[in-house]
Amino acid sequence: MSDELFVVDNLTVTLPTSRGPVDVVKNVSFTVGRDETVGIVGESGSGKSMTALAVLGLLPRGARTSGSVKLEGTELLGKPDRDLRSVRGNAISMVFQDPLSSLNPYYTVGLQIEEMYRTHRGGTRRAARQVAIEALDRVRIPDPERRVDHYPHQFSGGQRQRVMIAMALCCGPALLIADEPTTALDVTVQAQILELLRELQSTTGTGMVFITHDLAVISSIAQRVLVMRSGDPVEYETAEQLFSEPRHEYTRMLLDAVPRIDDEVAP
Numbered sequence: 001m002s003d004e005l006f007v008v009d010n011l012t013v014t015l016p017t018s019r020g021p022v023d024v025v026k027n028v029s030f031t032v033g034r035d036e037t038v039g040i041v042g043e044s045g046s047g048k049s050m051t052a053l054a055v056l057g058l059l060p061r062g063a064r065t066s067g068s069v070k071l072e073g074t075e076l077l078g079k080p081d082r083d084l085r086s087v088r089g090n091a092i093s094m095v096f097q098d099p100l101s102s103l104n105p106y107y108t109v110g111l112q113i114e115e116m117y118r119t120h121r122g123g124t125r126r127a128a129r130q131v132a133i134e135a136l137d138r139v140r141i142p143d144p145e146r147r148v149d150h151y152p153h154q155f156s157g158g159q160r161q162r163v164m165i166a167m168a169l170c171c172g173p174a175l176l177i178a179d180e181p182t183t184a185l186d187v188t189v190q191a192q193i194l195e196l197l198r199e200l201q202s203t204t205g206t207g208m209v210f211i212t213h214d215l216a217v218i219s220s221i222a223q224r225v226l227v228m229r230s231g232d233p234v235e236y237e238t239a240e241q242l243f244s245e246p247r248h249e250y251t252r253m254l255l256d257a258v259p260r261i262d263d264e265v266a267p
Helices: 048-056 109-121 125-138 157-169 187-204 215-221 239-244 249-256
Strands: 006-013 022-033 037-041 065-071 092-095 175-179 206-213 223-229 233-239
Touching: 006 048, 006 206, 022 037, 022 048, 022 206, 022 233, 037 215, 048 065, 048 175, 048 206, 065 223, 092 157, 092 223, 109 125, 109 157, 125 175, 157 187, 157 206, 187 206, 187 215, 206 215, 215 239, 223 239, 223 249, 233 239, 233 249
Parallel strands: 037 206, 037 223, 092 175, 175 206
Antiparallel strands: 006 022, 006 065, 223 233
16 A cells, blocks of 8 residues: 555534534545545535545634644644645645636636746746646647637636646645546546546656545546545445445445446336
8 A cells, every 4th residue: 555645534524503513524534645546425415525625724614623634744634724825736736626617717827827836836937837838738738838828718628627637736736636527527528537637646646535426437546435425434445345345335325326338228
Protein backbone atom coordinates (compact mmCIF):
# COMPACT_ATOMS: atom_id res chain seq x y z
CA MET A 1 0.00 0.00 0.00
CA SER A 2 1.17 3.52 -0.78
CA ASP A 3 2.55 5.78 1.93
CA GLU A 4 -0.20 7.65 3.72
CA LEU A 5 -0.48 11.12 2.24
CA PHE A 6 -3.87 12.16 3.56
CA VAL A 7 -5.59 10.80 6.66
CA VAL A 8 -9.16 11.51 7.74
CA ASP A 9 -9.99 10.09 11.18
CA ASN A 10 -13.47 10.15 12.71
CA LEU A 11 -14.49 13.35 10.90
CA THR A 12 -17.87 14.63 12.09
CA VAL A 13 -19.62 17.72 10.71
CA THR A 14 -22.50 19.29 12.64
CA LEU A 15 -24.78 21.94 11.15
CA PRO A 16 -27.20 24.18 13.07
CA THR A 17 -30.88 23.84 12.11
CA SER A 18 -34.20 25.19 13.37
CA ARG A 19 -34.63 21.88 15.22
CA GLY A 20 -31.18 21.94 16.75
CA PRO A 21 -27.74 20.71 15.66
CA VAL A 22 -27.62 17.84 13.14
CA ASP A 23 -24.64 15.63 12.31
CA VAL A 24 -24.49 15.58 8.50
CA VAL A 25 -21.17 13.69 8.41
CA LYS A 26 -20.61 11.09 11.12
CA ASN A 27 -17.27 9.59 12.09
CA VAL A 28 -15.86 9.30 8.57
CA SER A 29 -12.39 7.76 8.29
CA PHE A 30 -10.23 6.99 5.26
CA THR A 31 -6.68 7.38 4.00
CA VAL A 32 -5.21 8.31 0.62
CA GLY A 33 -1.74 7.26 -0.46
CA ARG A 34 0.52 8.93 -2.97
CA ASP A 35 -0.55 8.13 -6.53
CA GLU A 36 -3.73 6.52 -5.14
CA THR A 37 -7.39 7.27 -5.76
CA VAL A 38 -10.03 6.78 -3.09
CA GLY A 39 -13.63 6.99 -4.26
CA ILE A 40 -16.47 8.31 -2.12
CA VAL A 41 -19.87 7.16 -3.36
CA GLY A 42 -23.47 7.50 -2.25
CA GLU A 43 -26.78 9.11 -3.10
CA SER A 44 -27.34 12.86 -3.16
CA GLY A 45 -27.37 14.14 0.42
CA SER A 46 -25.17 11.32 1.73
CA GLY A 47 -22.47 13.74 2.90
CA LYS A 48 -19.89 13.22 0.14
CA SER A 49 -19.38 16.86 -0.82
CA MET A 50 -19.79 18.04 2.78
CA THR A 51 -16.82 15.84 3.68
CA ALA A 52 -14.72 17.55 0.99
CA LEU A 53 -15.80 21.03 2.08
CA ALA A 54 -14.89 20.21 5.68
CA VAL A 55 -11.40 19.21 4.57
CA LEU A 56 -10.92 22.58 2.86
CA GLY A 57 -12.51 24.66 5.62
CA LEU A 58 -15.35 25.79 3.35
CA LEU A 59 -18.31 24.79 5.51
CA PRO A 60 -21.34 27.07 6.04
CA ARG A 61 -21.22 29.55 8.89
CA GLY A 62 -22.09 27.95 12.22
CA ALA A 63 -20.87 24.49 11.22
CA ARG A 64 -18.79 22.57 13.75
CA THR A 65 -16.25 19.83 13.09
CA SER A 66 -14.50 17.23 15.17
CA GLY A 67 -12.02 14.46 14.49
CA SER A 68 -8.79 14.80 12.55
CA VAL A 69 -7.75 15.67 8.98
CA LYS A 70 -4.02 15.44 8.26
CA LEU A 71 -2.10 16.15 5.08
CA GLU A 72 1.44 14.79 5.16
CA GLY A 73 1.21 14.67 8.95
CA THR A 74 -0.02 18.27 9.37
CA GLU A 75 -3.39 18.76 11.07
CA LEU A 76 -5.79 20.85 9.00
CA LEU A 77 -8.98 20.67 11.03
CA GLY A 78 -9.33 23.73 13.22
CA LYS A 79 -6.70 25.76 11.39
CA PRO A 80 -7.64 29.45 11.01
CA ASP A 81 -8.85 30.49 7.56
CA ARG A 82 -5.75 32.59 6.91
CA ASP A 83 -3.62 29.44 7.24
CA LEU A 84 -5.96 27.34 5.10
CA ARG A 85 -5.71 29.86 2.26
CA SER A 86 -2.15 28.72 1.67
CA VAL A 87 -3.37 25.10 1.53
CA ARG A 88 -6.38 25.54 -0.76
CA GLY A 89 -5.35 25.47 -4.41
CA ASN A 90 -1.76 24.81 -3.46
CA ALA A 91 -1.34 21.66 -1.36
CA ILE A 92 -4.96 20.57 -1.91
CA SER A 93 -6.91 21.47 -5.04
CA MET A 94 -10.53 20.79 -5.91
CA VAL A 95 -12.31 20.24 -9.22
CA PHE A 96 -16.03 20.98 -9.01
CA GLN A 97 -18.79 19.32 -10.99
CA ASP A 98 -20.00 22.45 -12.81
CA PRO A 99 -17.07 24.27 -14.44
CA LEU A 100 -19.30 26.90 -16.04
CA SER A 101 -20.37 28.22 -12.64
CA SER A 102 -16.88 27.77 -11.17
CA LEU A 103 -15.09 29.79 -13.86
CA ASN A 104 -15.49 33.58 -13.92
CA PRO A 105 -17.17 34.55 -17.22
CA TYR A 106 -15.55 38.02 -17.20
CA TYR A 107 -11.96 36.79 -17.36
CA THR A 108 -10.08 34.63 -19.84
CA VAL A 109 -9.20 31.13 -18.69
CA GLY A 110 -5.53 32.08 -18.91
CA LEU A 111 -5.93 34.94 -16.46
CA GLN A 112 -7.75 32.65 -14.03
CA ILE A 113 -5.01 30.03 -14.13
CA GLU A 114 -2.39 32.77 -13.80
CA GLU A 115 -4.14 34.17 -10.73
CA MET A 116 -4.10 30.76 -9.06
CA TYR A 117 -0.42 30.29 -9.81
CA ARG A 118 0.75 33.79 -8.80
CA THR A 119 -1.31 33.71 -5.57
CA HIS A 120 0.60 30.69 -4.31
CA ARG A 121 3.90 30.80 -6.18
CA GLY A 122 4.44 34.45 -7.05
CA GLY A 123 6.52 35.29 -10.12
CA THR A 124 5.96 37.61 -13.05
CA ARG A 125 2.87 37.88 -15.20
CA ARG A 126 4.88 36.57 -18.17
CA ALA A 127 6.04 33.50 -16.27
CA ALA A 128 2.52 32.82 -15.01
CA ARG A 129 1.15 33.07 -18.56
CA GLN A 130 3.65 30.45 -19.69
CA VAL A 131 2.54 28.20 -16.83
CA ALA A 132 -1.09 28.65 -17.97
CA ILE A 133 -0.21 27.71 -21.56
CA GLU A 134 1.69 24.64 -20.40
CA ALA A 135 -1.19 23.67 -18.08
CA LEU A 136 -3.71 23.85 -20.94
CA ASP A 137 -1.38 21.83 -23.15
CA ARG A 138 -1.03 19.19 -20.42
CA VAL A 139 -4.81 18.66 -20.36
CA ARG A 140 -4.89 18.49 -24.16
CA ILE A 141 -6.59 21.76 -25.02
CA PRO A 142 -5.74 22.26 -28.72
CA ASP A 143 -3.69 25.33 -29.66
CA PRO A 144 -3.10 26.42 -26.03
CA GLU A 145 -1.14 29.56 -27.05
CA ARG A 146 -4.31 30.92 -28.62
CA ARG A 147 -6.94 29.38 -26.36
CA VAL A 148 -5.30 30.82 -23.24
CA ASP A 149 -6.89 34.17 -24.21
CA HIS A 150 -10.38 32.75 -24.68
CA TYR A 151 -13.29 33.09 -22.26
CA PRO A 152 -15.12 30.17 -20.59
CA HIS A 153 -18.15 30.41 -22.89
CA GLN A 154 -15.85 29.76 -25.87
CA PHE A 155 -15.10 26.24 -24.63
CA SER A 156 -17.26 23.13 -24.71
CA GLY A 157 -18.37 21.47 -21.47
CA GLY A 158 -15.61 18.88 -21.64
CA GLN A 159 -13.01 21.53 -22.43
CA ARG A 160 -14.15 23.68 -19.50
CA GLN A 161 -13.67 20.72 -17.21
CA ARG A 162 -10.18 20.27 -18.64
CA VAL A 163 -9.52 23.95 -17.86
CA MET A 164 -10.62 23.35 -14.26
CA ILE A 165 -8.26 20.38 -14.03
CA ALA A 166 -5.43 22.49 -15.47
CA MET A 167 -6.11 25.20 -12.89
CA ALA A 168 -6.29 22.67 -10.05
CA LEU A 169 -2.96 21.08 -10.98
CA CYS A 170 -0.96 24.18 -11.95
CA CYS A 171 0.64 24.47 -8.49
CA GLY A 172 1.45 20.76 -8.21
CA PRO A 173 -0.86 19.87 -5.30
CA ALA A 174 -0.21 16.80 -3.19
CA LEU A 175 -3.94 15.99 -3.14
CA LEU A 176 -6.69 16.53 -5.71
CA ILE A 177 -10.37 16.39 -4.72
CA ALA A 178 -12.61 15.78 -7.73
CA ASP A 179 -16.25 16.41 -6.81
CA GLU A 180 -18.36 14.69 -9.47
CA PRO A 181 -16.27 16.16 -12.29
CA THR A 182 -17.93 14.06 -15.01
CA THR A 183 -21.60 14.32 -13.99
CA ALA A 184 -22.70 16.82 -16.65
CA LEU A 185 -20.68 15.24 -19.48
CA ASP A 186 -21.72 12.67 -22.05
CA VAL A 187 -20.24 9.18 -21.82
CA THR A 188 -17.53 9.70 -24.44
CA VAL A 189 -16.24 12.94 -22.90
CA GLN A 190 -16.56 11.39 -19.45
CA ALA A 191 -14.23 8.57 -20.47
CA GLN A 192 -11.73 11.10 -21.84
CA ILE A 193 -11.71 13.07 -18.58
CA LEU A 194 -11.20 9.91 -16.51
CA GLU A 195 -8.33 8.82 -18.74
CA LEU A 196 -6.79 12.28 -18.47
CA LEU A 197 -6.98 12.22 -14.67
CA ARG A 198 -5.35 8.78 -14.56
CA GLU A 199 -2.51 9.90 -16.83
CA LEU A 200 -1.89 13.13 -14.95
CA GLN A 201 -1.91 11.29 -11.64
CA SER A 202 0.62 8.74 -12.89
CA THR A 203 3.03 11.49 -13.94
CA THR A 204 2.62 13.74 -10.88
CA GLY A 205 2.08 11.21 -8.07
CA THR A 206 -0.86 13.23 -6.81
CA GLY A 207 -3.27 11.49 -4.45
CA MET A 208 -6.93 11.85 -5.37
CA VAL A 209 -10.33 11.75 -3.68
CA PHE A 210 -12.96 11.12 -6.35
CA ILE A 211 -16.55 11.89 -5.31
CA THR A 212 -19.44 10.54 -7.36
CA HIS A 213 -22.77 8.73 -7.24
CA ASP A 214 -21.76 6.65 -10.28
CA LEU A 215 -20.36 3.25 -9.33
CA ALA A 216 -19.37 2.55 -12.94
CA VAL A 217 -17.05 5.56 -12.84
CA ILE A 218 -15.59 4.51 -9.49
CA SER A 219 -14.86 1.00 -10.78
CA SER A 220 -12.60 2.45 -13.49
CA ILE A 221 -10.56 4.89 -11.40
CA ALA A 222 -10.46 4.10 -7.66
CA GLN A 223 -8.31 1.64 -5.74
CA ARG A 224 -10.35 1.96 -2.54
CA VAL A 225 -13.97 3.00 -2.04
CA LEU A 226 -15.88 4.59 0.85
CA VAL A 227 -19.67 4.18 0.66
CA MET A 228 -21.76 6.78 2.50
CA ARG A 229 -25.44 6.88 3.39
CA SER A 230 -27.14 9.78 5.19
CA GLY A 231 -23.80 10.99 6.52
CA ASP A 232 -22.73 7.55 7.76
CA PRO A 233 -19.79 5.57 6.34
CA VAL A 234 -21.32 2.14 5.72
CA GLU A 235 -18.46 0.36 3.93
CA TYR A 236 -14.79 1.03 3.20
CA GLU A 237 -13.05 -1.57 1.07
CA THR A 238 -10.69 -2.06 -1.81
CA ALA A 239 -12.51 -1.58 -5.12
CA GLU A 240 -11.94 -5.23 -5.99
CA GLN A 241 -13.50 -6.43 -2.74
CA LEU A 242 -16.40 -3.99 -2.89
CA PHE A 243 -17.46 -4.92 -6.41
CA SER A 244 -16.96 -8.67 -6.02
CA GLU A 245 -18.25 -9.20 -2.47
CA PRO A 246 -20.00 -6.14 -1.00
CA ARG A 247 -20.65 -6.63 2.71
CA HIS A 248 -23.30 -4.00 3.42
CA GLU A 249 -26.88 -4.26 2.19
CA TYR A 250 -26.87 -0.63 1.03
CA THR A 251 -23.80 -1.25 -1.13
CA ARG A 252 -25.50 -4.26 -2.68
CA MET A 253 -28.56 -2.13 -3.41
CA LEU A 254 -26.41 0.51 -5.14
CA LEU A 255 -24.72 -2.17 -7.24
CA ASP A 256 -28.06 -3.74 -8.15
CA ALA A 257 -29.25 -0.34 -9.37
CA VAL A 258 -26.45 -0.07 -11.96
CA PRO A 259 -27.85 -0.88 -15.45
CA ARG A 260 -26.20 -3.89 -17.07
CA ILE A 261 -26.00 -4.72 -20.74
CA ASP A 262 -27.30 -8.25 -20.10
CA ASP A 263 -30.34 -7.12 -18.08
CA GLU A 264 -33.64 -8.34 -19.41
CA VAL A 265 -35.97 -5.61 -20.66
CA ALA A 266 -39.61 -5.91 -19.67
CA PRO A 267 -41.97 -6.15 -22.68
